[in-house]
Amino acid sequence: MKKSKKNMLSLIIIGACIFVVFIFPLYWMLVTALKTQLEIFQIPTPLWPRDLTFEAFEKQLSQSSDTLQGFKNSIIIAVGATVISTVLSIPASYGLARFNFKGRKLIILLFLITQMLPSTLVLTALYVMFAKVKLLNNYWAPILADATLGIPFSVIILRTYFISIPKELDEAAKIDGCGHIKAFIKIMLPIAKPGIVVAAVFSFVYAWGDLIYGITFMTNPTMRPITSSIYNYVQQYQTLWNSTMAFGIIAISPVVLIFIFMQKYIVSGLTNGAVKA
Amino acid sequence: MKKTGHKLSAANLGLLFSLPALIYMMIFIGYPMIQNLILSLKNVDVYTFARPENQAFVGIDNYIALFSNANSVLPKAIINTVIFTVASIFFQFIIGFGLALLFNNKFPGCSFFRGVTMISWLLPVTVAGLLFKFMFQLNGGIINQFLTSLHILEEPIEWLLEGRTAMVAIVVANIWIGIPFNMMLILTGLTTISPEIYESAGLDGANKLQTLFMITIPMIKPAIMSVLTLGFVYTFKVFDLVWVMTKGGPVNATELVSTYAYRLSFEEFKFSEGAAAANVLFLILLVVGIFYIKTIDDNEVM
Numbered sequence: 001m002k003k004s005k006k007n008m009l010s011l012i013i014i015g016a017c018i019f020v021v022f023i024f025p026l027y028w029m030l031v032t033a034l035k036t037q038l039e040i041f042q043i044p045t046p047l048w049p050r051d052l053t054f055e056a057f058e059k060q061l062s063q064s065s066d067t068l069q070g071f072k073n074s075i076i077i078a079v080g081a082t083v084i085s086t087v088l089s090i091p092a093s094y095g096l097a098r099f100n101f102k103g104r105k106l107i108i109l110l111f112l113i114t115q116m117l118p119s120t121l122v123l124t125a126l127y128v129m130f131a132k133v134k135l136l137n138n139y140w141a142p143i144l145a146d147a148t149l150g151i152p153f154s155v156i157i158l159r160t161y162f163i164s165i166p167k168e169l170d171e172a173a174k175i176d177g178c179g180h181i182k183a184f185i186k187i188m189l190p191i192a193k194p195g196i197v198v199a200a201v202f203s204f205v206y207a208w209g210d211l212i213y214g215i216t217f218m219t220n221p222t223m224r225p226i227t228s229s230i231y232n233y234v235q236q237y238q239t240l241w242n243s244t245m246a247f248g249i250i251a252i253s254p255v256v257l258i259f260i261f262m263q264k265y266i267v268s269g270l271t272n273g274a275v276k277a
Numbered sequence: 278m279k280k281t282g283h284k285l286s287a288a289n290l291g292l293l294f295s296l297p298a299l300i301y302m303m304i305f306i307g308y309p310m311i312q313n314l315i316l317s318l319k320n321v322d323v324y325t326f327a328r329p330e331n332q333a334f335v336g337i338d339n340y341i342a343l344f345s346n347a348n349s350v351l352p353k354a355i356i357n358t359v360i361f362t363v364a365s366i367f368f369q370f371i372i373g374f375g376l377a378l379l380f381n382n383k384f385p386g387c388s389f390f391r392g393v394t395m396i397s398w399l400l401p402v403t404v405a406g407l408l409f410k411f412m413f414q415l416n417g418g419i420i421n422q423f424l425t426s427l428h429i430l431e432e433p434i435e436w437l438l439e440g441r442t443a444m445v446a447i448v449v450a451n452i453w454i455g456i457p458f459n460m461m462l463i464l465t466g467l468t469t470i471s472p473e474i475y476e477s478a479g480l481d482g483a484n485k486l487q488t489l490f491m492i493t494i495p496m497i498k499p500a501i502m503s504v505l506t507l508g509f510v511y512t513f514k515v516f517d518l519v520w521v522m523t524k525g526g527p528v529n530a531t532e533l534v535s536t537y538a539y540r541l542s543f544e545e546f547k548f549s550e551g552a553a554a555a556n557v558l559f560l561i562l563l564v565v566g567i568f569y570i571k572t573i574d575d576n577e578v579m
Contacts, residue, residue: 011384018376019390022397025453028419029408041417044426084301092298099291107295109570114306116566118514120538120555124316124548125309148305151298180290209401211517216543227403231521234407241411248404255399263392266399267461 033057033246040241056246067247069222070229073139074208075254077225080143081207085150086200090192092151093158094184098170108159115152119212122148127216141217142225146210150203157202161195162188198265201258208255226251310559317553323546339553350529351554354537355561360444361519361533362512365451370504372452373459378493380460381467391460398457406521409450413437413522440530443523447531451518455511459504466500467493499572506569510562534558 032040033056034049060067096108130141165188173183189196214228224232230247237243259266318334325331343351380391397405412420413436421433436442470493478488494501516535519525525532525540532540535558542551 008384011379011382012386014379015384015386015390018379019393022394022453022456025405025408025412026396028412032411044422045417045419088298088301091294092296095291095294099288099294101288101291104291107299110299110302112570113563113566114302116510116514116562116569117306117310118516118535118538118555118558118562120516120535120542120551121313121559122306122309123539123555124542124552125312126305128312129309144305148302151302155298184294205399209403209517211401211403211520212539227401227517230407231403234410234521239416241414241417244407245411248407251404252400255401256396259396259399263395266395267392 029245029248032241033249035242037240037242056242057249059243060246060250066221066224066229066233067226067250070224070226071250073218073223073229074226074251076139077142077146077214078204078207078254080139081146081150082200082203084143084147085154085203086196088147089151089154089158089199090189090196091184093155094162094188096155097159097162098167108156111152111155114148115156123212123216126213130217136217137220137223139223142207142210142213145213145217146207147203149206149210150199153202153206154199158192158195158199161192161198165191194265197262201262201265205255205258313552313555316549317556319549321548322550326546326548335549339550340557343550343553343557350532350537351534351557353529354532354534354554355557357444357529357531358513358533358535361448361451361515361531362509364448365455365512366505366508368448368452369455369459369508373456373504374463376456376460377463377467378489380464391464394460395457397453398455400454402454402515402517403521405454406450406518409446409453410437410522413446437523438527440527443527443531447519447522450522451512451515454518455508458511459508462500462504462507463497466497470496502572503569506565506572509565510569513562513565514558534561 031048034052034054035046036049036051036053036055039046039049039051059065096104126141126145127136130136130138130144135141135144169187169191170183173187174180209227210225211227211231214225215231218224218228221229221232230244230251233247234244317339318336319332320335320338321332343349376391376394380387412418415421415433415435415438418433418436420436421430424430425433434442436446474492474496475488478492483491514535515533516539519531519533519536520539523531525536534554538551538554538558540551541547541554545551
């Protein structure tokens with residue numbers, strides 16, 4: 001099929017227009033963060049900052065603000081949840097991919113279903129459970145809860161990944177005298193690394209984006225994850241939009257960085273996790 | 278079970294590998310689900326919460342109350358959730374499909390544009406919600422400014438303070454978030470169609486619309502089914518977006534089942550009623566979820 005140059009050009013133009021519409025909200029977030037309050041409420045509000053100011057960022061990044069504390073809390077929570085989720089999902093997905101045992105299908109099904117559960121379903125019971133063992137306002141509560149968001153997804157995509165690795169590699173390892181577990185650690189883990197990265201990235205993004213566990217388990221302002229602290233910030237300072245948007249940009253920065261550096265992985269993860277299940 | 282290291286039978290070993298994750302999910306999802314079911318059959322609220330001796334089983338009273346009490350918002354919340362979900366999926370799917378068709382062509386900048394459209398899906402929903410809340414404001418809201426300067430609106434309106442427009446606003450925000458998911462899944466489906474099929478259709482004199490409906494759509498039906506059912510499940514349980522943008526207001530106009538369940542439990546401290554509402558949500562999702570699993574079971578690896 002040969003495409004004319006004109007056809008190509010119109011595709012680029014359509015692509016660019018969609019890009020502009022899609023990216024506009026993000027552009028608007030950045031622009032608002034760089035405006036003065038005065039400019040934000042001007043009618044009509046200018047489409048770019050005439051009076052460029054970093055005041056909002058300076059304010060959010062100063063010692064007295066909750067932003068950095070929330071950021072730190074979120075890093076601890078998201079990394080903790082990612083570690084738990086990845087460490088548990090790797091062997092599980094390997095077991096479900098490589099061995100045919102009774103109940104295997106049921107277990108896969110259970111993971112598929114847990115991916116679809118609303119958090120409100122387990123929220124109250126988890127709250128009571130964590131209250132009993134004195135884990136409220138402790139990093140462990142959201143870490144343990146957020147890991148449940150990553151595990152089903154990770155198991156499902158890692159399983160498809162392990163299935164795609166030729167079985168002969170296991171066999172070869174076994175001939176060389178490795179047991180199952182040794183073969184798994186020495187041969188499979190290194191090969192499965194890209195899949196593991198996808199699983200870890202998604203577990204991190206899920207945990208980072210969580211709001212409901214954060215606002216429920218962490219009522220102490222200094223312990224709040226960043227999503228919960230920006231939510232509380234807006235409740236308090238309704239119309240301080242430049243500060244809120246600066247806060248927002250800080251809150252999305254890790255995800256944006258992950259996106260920039262790992263786009264390829266993310267695309268494969270999204271499609272494998274959902275379609276191939 | 279044999280205990281001799283690598284002489285374990287393959288079957289048991291597979292189970293052993295899956296066990297840690299399984300036990301973890303049993304503790305933090307399975308057990309709470311059972312607790313939630315029990316809670317929904319009791320009368321736990323702010324008065325009886327700290328006094329277990331006053332808690333009693335009340336059967337399905339909470340469910341009956343949720344569906345028949347005059348002051349229960351659940352029926353309205355279910356209708357709202359259906360409207361929210363259907364409207365979101367309708368537009369997400371159509372726009373996502375269009376974008377997938379576009380990006381299935383190779384042109385300069387194609388992968389860059391496609392990549393950037395992905396980002397709305399990755400952002401923390403809380404931040405996306407606040408961003409849209411800001412854009413829909415009466416004062417300083419850019420959406421009002423655009424619509425008035427294009428003369429679509431006579432004057433700026435309070436989107437989030439009026440029931441119908443508030444629903445429009447949360448749907449618009451959710452569409453923005455969900456388009457990449459639809460686009461990527463359909464795009465993956467499209468790449469499985471070999472170009473020869475299109476070429477022979479071209480030779481047979483089929484026009485573009487005919488090709489779309491007679492070839493493309495039937496061939497990617499599995500992907501379309503996945504997108505629609507999964508999209509339904511994910512949209513039906515949306516919580517953070519609505520909580521951040523409208524908190525279910527004004528006057529329950531955007532109350533969804535998930536936000537209502539949360540409100541009952543953690544704002545009104547009617548724990549048992551909240552648990553029952555969450556179970557209603559779960560039941561609806563389970564039915565759709567089983568439908569989804571059946572469709573992928575028919576044509577996928579399981």
